[in-house]
Amino acid sequence: MGESRVAVIGGGVIGLSCAWRLADDGADVTVVDPEPASGASWVAGGMLAPVTEAWPGEERLLELGSRSLRRWPGFASRLTAAAGMDAGLQTGGTVVAAMDSADRAELDGLAAHLRRLGRDVNALPGRELRRLEPALGPNVRAGLAVPGDLSVDNRALLVALRAVCDRVKFVAAKACAARPGSVELVDGSAVDADVVVVAAGAWSAALHPALAGRLRPVKGEIVRLRARPSALPPPARTVRALVSGRPVYLVPRGDGRLVLGATQYEAGFDIEVTVGGVRDLLRDAEQVMPGLAEYAIEELSAGLRPVTPDNLPVIGELEPGVLAATGHGRNGLLLAPITADAVVALVRGAASPVPTEAAGWDGAAG
Numbered sequence: 001m002g003e004s005r006v007a008v009i010g011g012g013v014i015g016l017s018c019a020w021r022l023a024d025d026g027a028d029v030t031v032v033d034p035e036p037a038s039g040a041s042w043v044a045g046g047m048l049a050p051v052t053e054a055w056p057g058e059e060r061l062l063e064l065g066s067r068s069l070r071r072w073p074g075f076a077s078r079l080t081a082a083a084g085m086d087a088g089l090q091t092g093g094t095v096v097a098a099m100d101s102a103d104r105a106e107l108d109g110l111a112a113h114l115r116r117l118g119r120d121v122n123a124l125p126g127r128e129l130r131r132l133e134p135a136l137g138p139n140v141r142a143g144l145a146v147p148g149d150l151s152v153d154n155r156a157l158l159v160a161l162r163a164v165c166d167r168v169k170f171v172a173a174k175a176c177a178a179r180p181g182s183v184e185l186v187d188g189s190a191v192d193a194d195v196v197v198v199a200a201g202a203w204s205a206a207l208h209p210a211l212a213g214r215l216r217p218v219k220g221e222i223v224r225l226r227a228r229p230s231a232l233p234p235p236a237r238t239v240r241a242l243v244s245g246r247p248v249y250l251v252p253r254g255d256g257r258l259v260l261g262a263t264q265y266e267a268g269f270d271i272e273v274t275v276g277g278v279r280d281l282l283r284d285a286e287q288v289m290p291g292l293a294e295y296a297i298e299e300l301s302a303g304l305r306p307v308t309p310d311n312l313p314v315i316g317e318l319e320p321g322v323l324a325a326t327g328h329g330r331n332g333l334l335l336a337p338i339t340a341d342a343v344v345a346l347v348r349g350a351a352s353p354v355p356t357e358a359a360g361w362d363g364a365a366g
């Protein structure tokens with residue numbers, strides 16, 4: 001890619017992953033962001049979970065997520081080596097718990113769907129699940145063990161990504177438009193570039209006409225918890241559960257901390273944490289893991305998932321000289337490695353590992 005000047009709008013997990021890989025490939029990279037790592041990437045739970053996130057009708061997303069998950073160990077070890085700090089990958093796996101008979105029926109349906117797709121899922125009765133994870137409560141009736149679904153400490157990841165972007169220029173400014181040849185800033189100035197990459201998460205739609213109407217923010221609230229000395233230790237694996245039909249998850253960080261998430265609302269760009277959201281999360285999580293009552297609450301936060309109508313990301317050319325890497329919805333951490341590979345390939349003019357039709361982009365709009 002030689003001396004290409006690339007300007008990336010947005011310094012979340014997607015923008016930083018692309019910036020790192022582009023700079024590594026020889027590009028002269030600038031990230032434009034008033035507050036890098038302040039968006040959904042900082043708030044997220046950190047699951048790398050294409051299988052336990054699978055929904056019937058989202059087979060292309062499952063395939064894309066699985067391909068990105070296969071890249072994760074290499075991505076994390078390269079990042080850890082380059083940054084000189086741990087990139088936060090956790091390989092303990094995932095269990096999914098069902099609390100009542102309707103939850104169990106739903107989980108059985110998910111297991112059947114995954115088996116039809118040739119995916120390995122291990123259905124277990126409640127006592128077997130408790131043997132794996134003694135923190136689970138007596139009301140857990142049944143569940144699944146999915147050792148291949150992993151997690152990452154999203155904040156450790158972002159710190160490591162910032163560290164490896166030492167050759168990247170950062171411009172602390174808000175962009176208002178992505179054009180061929182430049183990024184326009186709200187103060188009227190511009191950052192010149194040969195290629196512009198729109199990676200501003202839920203805010204991307206305002207930056208290029210071809211993205212208008214293709215992305216919407218979906219709010220999610222998260223509770224960060226810490227085991228106090230008197231509390232039962234956290235689970236070793238990510239615990240996902242259905243509690244009277246409501247999904248909830250607990251992602252261990254390996255240091256006694258636990259991330260509890262997440263609510264889901266269509267609420268525009270609102271990121272205030274609500275009493276109702278936190279109450280629902282705590283109530284449901286305590287049913288799954290009763291020992292949670294002894295944990296300390298360290299932080300409440302909310303973020304915006306950048307969601308597309310088909311839940312697939314938009315990765316591709318919007319017009320010559322302007323690329324999109326956005327719309328990763330509930331899977332931006334999972335999809336970061338494959339997105340960065342795709343953007344490097346697109347900037348080079350090489351074949352992308354993400355066929356445009358498998359990445360939410362049909363090239364027809366705009």
Ligand SMILES: Cc1cc2nc3c(=O)[nH]c(=O)nc-3n(C[C@H](O)[C@H](O)[C@H](O)COP(=O)(O)OP(=O)(O)OC[C@H]3O[C@@H](n4cnc5c(N)ncnc54)[C@H](O)[C@@H]3O)c2cc1C
Nearest residue numbers: 010012014039040041045046047175201220331332333334
């Ligand atoms: C509650 C919650 C839980 C989640 N859990 C998971 C999970 O477990 N696993 C998973 O894979 N994904 C998860 N996600 C989804 C994931 O967080 C997102 O898909 C991902 O963070 C999107 O990354 P991004 O870099 O595109 O956007 P963001 O992280 O939102 O970053 C966007 C960046 O763009 C900047 N920006 C915005 N507007 C402008 C502008 N005009 N000019 C310049 N810069 C701008 C912002 O300052 C920000 O730094 C979760 C999301 C939420 C909200």
